[in-house]
Amino acid sequence: MVRVLDVTEPQPEQRPPPDITDEYEVISRDEEGDGYDISEIVDMLKGMESGEGDAQP
């Protein structure tokens, strides 16, 4: 019997989400689905660009 496998749309594998594993830490949650304030990220990147920002983790 010939079985055709659709490799472009594999069945998702079962895996616990990153926030319940020890492998990952959560930086921020968007509990309502209304988005993030990314001021810190933008300011850090702008700081790196201008070469004046202190390298933050």
Add this chain to the structure above:
Amino acid sequence: MCAEERPVYPVYIDLEVLLDVTKHALEELPREVIGFLLGRAYTWNGETYVHVTGSIRGRSIASETSVAFAPDSLAEVAESLRRDHPDKEIVGWYHSHPGYGCFLSPTDITSHKSCFAMPHHVALVVDPVRKEAAFFRVSEGFGYEGVRSAIVRRRV
């Protein structure tokens, strides 16, 4: 701890990826940018979620107010994905809205529907001027909704 009871969010994104996307958006100001989100879809407790672990900058036809993938760019990305990231798939796309907030325009919805057919496919919109970012999924008909998500970082 009641980790088992924590709701499964539709999207998890590595901090690094959000940094890359935001950097892309800042570099091209005031023009819009576009790109692809890479990762994998998984299921847990009967819910499907995507974990975004990479991104690829798209070649776009961009102006200050609209952005679209160059016609051959999706095929190009699929090819580079097979070559360089065989463990990843395209789980959605991102683009920037410099200064006008995070939402999906009718054009965005049309683009999403034509390229991203799976229900778990997501759209990330970043506004590097207002300093906002949000994830969306396109729903039935011509609607869309913001989806819950979490920014995560692999522990070292």
